[in-house]
Amino acid sequence: MGVNPGGYVFSQRQLRVGELLKKLLSDLFLKEEIVLPNISTKNITITEVRMSPDLKHAKIFFMPLAGLNSENTQAALIEYKSQIKFKVSQQWRNKFLPSLNFVLDQSFDYAEKIEKIILENKKHA
Numbered sequence: 001m002g003v004n005p006g007g008y009v010f011s012q013r014q015l016r017v018g019e020l021l022k023k024l025l026s027d028l029f030l031k032e033e034i035v036l037p038n039i040s041t042k043n044i045t046i047t048e049v050r051m052s053p054d055l056k057h058a059k060i061f062f063m064p065l066a067g068l069n070s071e072n073t074q075a076a077l078i079e080y081k082s083q084i085k086f087k088v089s090q091q092w093r094n095k096f097l098p099s100l101n102f103v104l105d106q107s108f109d110y111a112e113k114i115e116k117i118i119l120e121n122k123k124h125a
Contacts, residue, residue: 018049036076047105058098061105070104077102
């Protein structure tokens, strides 16, 4: 089972539904079935989907290619989330389609920051 940063353990069902939604969104973005103004959805990577315990809310972590235009991409995803939800609903087979909450994944920046600190400490050691 997965564990979130707050220490809560995700159930197998949450993990399975999250992975299903992640794959579905990734496929839609890759095939450019979702159109966002001035943004190529091929350049958006869905890194993780966290489901609420009741499976009615999804926190979708994404990262634009090379981290470029991240604020514009997030604004577009939030603005067009009803169209995205409609496209997802056409292929969704579960009882409820969760509400979609798009969050910029900053874990790569955090990992890079930690790596720099480690390298800096090795130089001074």
